[in-house]
Amino acid sequence: MESIIPLLEKAQLATRSIKSLPDAGKQTLLRALAAQLIARAEEIIAENKKDLDRMLDTDPKKDRLLLNPERIKSLADSLEDIAQLPDPSNQVLSEKTLENGLLVRKQTAPLGVVGVIYESRPNVTVDVAALCIRSGNACVLRGGTDAFYTNTILVHIIREALQNAGADPEAVQLLPTDRSHIAELLTAVKYVDILIPRGSQQLIDYVRANARVPVIETGAGVCHTYVESTADLAMAGRIVTNAKVSRPSVCNALDTVLVDRAVAKDFLPLLAPSLAAYNVEVFADETAFPILQSAGYPQLSKAAPEDFGREFLDFKCSVKVVEDAEEALDHIRRFSSKHSEAIITNNTTLTERFLNEVDAAAVYVNASTRFTDGGVFGLGAEIGISTQKLHARGPFALEKLVTEKWVVYGNGQVRG
Numbered sequence: 001m002e003s004i005i006p007l008l009e010k011a012q013l014a015t016r017s018i019k020s021l022p023d024a025g026k027q028t029l030l031r032a033l034a035a036q037l038i039a040r041a042e043e044i045i046a047e048n049k050k051d052l053d054r055m056l057d058t059d060p061k062k063d064r065l066l067l068n069p070e071r072i073k074s075l076a077d078s079l080e081d082i083a084q085l086p087d088p089s090n091q092v093l094s095e096k097t098l099e100n101g102l103l104v105r106k107q108t109a110p111l112g113v114v115g116v117i118y119e120s121r122p123n124v125t126v127d128v129a130a131l132c133i134r135s136g137n138a139c140v141l142r143g144g145t146d147a148f149y150t151n152t153i154l155v156h157i158i159r160e161a162l163q164n165a166g167a168d169p170e171a172v173q174l175l176p177t178d179r180s181h182i183a184e185l186l187t188a189v190k191y192v193d194i195l196i197p198r199g200s201q202q203l204i205d206y207v208r209a210n211a212r213v214p215v216i217e218t219g220a221g222v223c224h225t226y227v228e229s230t231a232d233l234a235m236a237g238r239i240v241t242n243a244k245v246s247r248p249s250v251c252n253a254l255d256t257v258l259v260d261r262a263v264a265k266d267f268l269p270l271l272a273p274s275l276a277a278y279n280v281e282v283f284a285d286e287t288a289f290p291i292l293q294s295a296g297y298p299q300l301s302k303a304a305p306e307d308f309g310r311e312f313l314d315f316k317c318s319v320k321v322v323e324d325a326e327e328a329l330d331h332i333r334r335f336s337s338k339h340s341e342a343i344i345t346n347n348t349t350l351t352e353r354f355l356n357e358v359d360a361a362a363v364y365v366n367a368s369t370r371f372t373d374g375g376v377f378g379l380g381a382e383i384g385i386s387t388q389k390l391h392a393r394g395p396f397a398l399e400k401l402v403t404e405k406w407v408v409y410g411n412g413q414v415r416g
Contacts (some may be wrong), residue, residue, distance in 0.1 A: 001005040001176050001178070001181070003181075003183045003184065004175055004176065004182065004185060004188075005186055005188065005191070007173045008113070008140060008185075008188050008191035008192060009171070010136065010170040010173065011138040011139070011140050011170060011171065011172075011173045011191070011193055011249050011384070012112070012113050012191045013168075013170065013172070014138045014168035014169075014170040015110070015112055015113060015138045015383045016168075016172045017133075017168035017171060017335075018110070018133060018136050018137065018167060018168070019089075019110060019136045019168050019343045021133075021136070021165070021167055021337075023087050025165060025166075025167075025361045026083070026087065026133060026134050026136075027083040027084075028163040028165065029078075029133060029161055029162065029167065030079045030082055030083040030133065030134065031079070031080065031083050032044050032161050032164065032165065033079055033130070033157070033158060033161040034077075034079035034080055034083075035076070036078040036157050036160070036161060037072055037075055037076045037079070037126070037157065040153075040157060040221060041069055041072045041203070041211050041353040043153060044067060044150070044153055044154065044157075045067060045068065045069070045072070046074060047150055047152070047355075048065070048066070048122065048149070048150045048275075048352070049154040050149040050150075051065055051146060051147050051148065051149050051150050052065060052066060052356065054146070055120075055146060056263055056400070057244070060248065060249045060314040061119070061120040061146065061249060061313075062120075063247070063249045064119075064120045064121050064249050064250070065120040065121075065146055065147055065150070066245060067122060067123075067150060070107055071123070075123055075126045077379060078126075078375055078381045079130050081238060081375065081380040081381070081384075081399065081402050082130045082134050082380035082381055083133060083134070084380075085099065085134065085379075085398055087095065087134065087135065087136070088135050088398055088399050088401065088402045089108050089109060089110050089135055089402050090107060090108060090109070090136075091107060091108045091134040091402075092105055092106070092107045092109040093106045093107055093108065093246070093404065094106045100413050100414055101410070101411065101413060102409065102410050103408065103409040103410075104406065104407075104408050105406070105407045105408070105409075106404055106405075106406055106407075107405060108402040108403070108404060108405075109403055109404065109405040110135055110136035110137045110324035110359060110401070111135075111137050111193050111194050111374030111401055111402065112137060112138070112193035112194075112404055113137070113138045113139070113140060113176040113191060113192045113193050113194075114128070114132050114137050114138070114139045114191055114192075114194055114196065114383075114401065115139070115140045115141075115142070115185055115188075115192045115194065115195045115213065116128050116139065116140075116141055116142070116195075116196045116197075116198060116383060117142045117182070117185070117195065117197045117198070117207060117400065118141075118142070118143055118144065118197070118198040118199055118202065119143075119146065119147075119198070119199035119200065119203065119216050120144050120146040120147050121143075121152040121198070121199075121363065122143070122146070122147045122151055122154060124141075124143070124198060124383070124384075125141055125143060125150075125151050125154045125155060125158075125174075126145075126158070127381040127382065127383065128141060128268065128383050129141070129155070129158045129172045129399050130233075130380075130381065131271035131380070131381055131383060131397065131401055131411065132169070132171075132172075132401065133162075133167075133172075134380075134396055135401035135402055136172075136399055136402075137401055138170075138171040138172070139171070139172055139173070140173040140175055140185070140192065141155065141172070141173065141174050141175060141341070141374060142175040142177070142181075142182065142185060143174070143287065144199075145175065145177045146239055148177055151174055152174065155172060155174040158172050160171055170289050170299075173333075183210065185213075186207060186210050186211040186212065186213060187210075187211070187212045187213070188213060189213055189297065190227070191210050192213045193213070193214070194213065194215070194216060195207060195211055195213045195214065195215045195276055196217075196218055196384060196396070197215065197217065198383065198384040200220065201220040201311065201337075204217055204218075204220065207276075207281055213346055214377075216385025216386055216388065216391060216392055216396060217386060217387060217388045218383065218385055218386055218387070218396060220251060220277065220311045220337050220339070221252055221253070221255075221311060221337055221339035221369075221372075221385070222252075222255050222256070222309055222310065222311050222335060222336060222339065223235040223251075223252060223253065223254050223255050223256075223336075223337075223339055223340045223341065223342075223343070223369045224247065224254070224255070224256045224257075224258055224271050224331070224332050224335070224341050225239065225240050225243055225245070225254050225256075225257055225258070225341075225342040225343075225344065225368075225369065226258040226259075226322075226325075226328045226332070226341075226342065226343045226344065226345075226354075227240070227257065227258065227259045227260065227263065227267055227344045228259040228260055228325060228343060228344060228345035228347060228350060229262040229263050229324075229352060230345050230347045230350075231263065231318040231344040231345050231346065232272055232344070232346065233263060233266060234243055234270070235272045235344065235366065236267060236271075236344040237267070237274055238274075239272050239342070239344055239366070239367065239368050240254060240257055240271060241271070241274040241275060242276075242368045242370060243342070243368040243369050243370050244250040244275065244278075244280060244290065244315075244317050245275070245280065245315065246370050248312070248313065248314055248315050248316075248328060248372075249257055249294075249313050249314065249369070250313075251311070251385060252264070252339065252340050252362075252370050252371070252372040252385070253312075253313070253369070254317060254368075254369060255310060255312050255317055255318065256308060256316070256317060256319070256320065256331075256335070257271075257303075257317060257319045257320070258320050258321075258322050258328045258331060259288070259319065259320070259321050259322070260321075260322060260323075260324065260325075260328075261287070261321050261322065261323055261324075263412045264287065264288065264291060264321045265291055267293040268288060268295065268319070269291065269292075269294075271313050272292060272295045272296075272297045274358070275297075275317075276297060276298055276299070277300075278314055278315055279299060280299065280315045280316065280317060281299040281300075281301065281303050281305070281315060281316040281317075282299060282300050282301070282316075282317060282318070282396075283302070283303040283307040283317070283318040283319070284301070284302065284303055284318070284319045285299060285302075285303050285318075285319065285320045285321060286302070287320075287409060288319040288320065288321050289303075291318055292319070292329070297358050303318050303319070303320070307319065308331070308335050309334070309335035313338070325350055325353070329353075329354070329357055329358070331359075332358055333359070336358070336359070336360060337387060338359055338360045338387045339360060339361055339362070339372070339385055339387050340360060340362040340363075340364065340369035340372040340388055341358045341360045341362075341363055341364070341365075341369070342364035342365070342367065342368070342369050342383075343364070343365055343366075344366055345366070351365050360372075360387075361385060361386065361387050362385075362392040362394055372385055372395070373395065374395035374396075374397040377394075377395050377397075377402065379395050379397035379399065380397060380398055381398075382396055382397045383396045383397065383401075384396050386400075402403075
């Protein structure tokens with residue numbers, strides 16, 4: 001394909017069809033799509049296997065790419081959740097009648113054409129399409145080559161569901177994976193209303209530097225958990241382990257453990273067996289290293305400066321011992337990607353300080369950062385976790401896929 005402009009133009013034209021779908025029609029469409037995902041699970045898994053077979057088993061992205069019956073069922077369930085959420089478009093935000101008799105109303109409106117660039121996450125294909133349909137938007141999807149076969153079958157099923165519902169199937173477009181088309185997408189201001197990169201920091205930085213279309217960043221996650229001196233250490237061990245090992249390839253997984261010096265000699269040996277059980281490679285600072293070495297930790301290295309502020313996306317993490325909360329807060333300020341940060345503590349005064357001072361999309365007290373997720377937060381699904389501050393922050397989901405418009409009713413008024 002020489003140009004993707006014809007595809008983008010079709011998506012833009014299809015916004016009229018999606019906007020005109022009634023609320024009940026959108027709900028029926030999404031439920032029909034959920035049923036089709038379940039009914040065609042074997043077909044989806046067969047195409048997914050073609051992608052998986054091309055990826056090394058040691059590649060941490062392989063877990064992101066995998067679709068199995070349980071994950072397909074989860075995708076279908078998320079469609080049901082999205083269908084039950086209220087349509088965020090055409091909601092009246094304010095209304096007033098001016099002295100001259102004009103009725104001025106502010107209401108929500110779909111963004112238009114939403115472009116998403118992402119990597120080895122085929123669930124994003126379904127989530128984005130469903131969220132855009134529910135909110136009256138069209139979408140253009142540029143997935144990675146790693147998920148080519150999986151994305152192709154998923155978009156085929158989605159377009160069939162649109163057509164069966166009497167909507168324009170061109171409202172969901174899967175763009176070619178050829179890198180030469182990315183620049184065209186980033187500058188397609190006539191056809192694309194907003195771009196959302198979801199993936200590595202390298203991808204996000206490239207889009208931010210080269211896009212002319214407005215961008216909402218769904219940032220990389222460099223996530224810390226700070227174990228403060230008053231923490232319940234057994235609870236802290238469970239939280240840190242869960243945040244690291246439950247699914248290390250995702251952006252809300254833990255990357256760095258910060259431990260108060262006062263409890264480091266007690267906490268780190270307590271933590272060591274649970275991380276060792278998952279073969280987590282630990283990069284420890286000069287204070288943590290001898291403590292973990294004495295505890296017999298098997299996969300231990302001395303931390304280099306670049307091991308802090310690093311998103312591992314694997315069974316790896318760094319550990320740093322800090323003097324106090326002041327040093328912990330300073331470390332988070334320097335190295336956080338402003339995604340998700342946690343403190344484990346029983347100090348209520350420090351809790352409030354941490355919540356107020358830490359600049360992140362999600363801040364936790366005595367809980368795992370792994371909960372940062374649109375579905376978990378009751379938003380149905382998400383396009384990604386926004387780490388910026390304009391328009392959307394945190395799980396970027398249905399409620400943020402709208403903008404505002406002013407609607408004015410008159411009966412002949414003119415302005416003098």
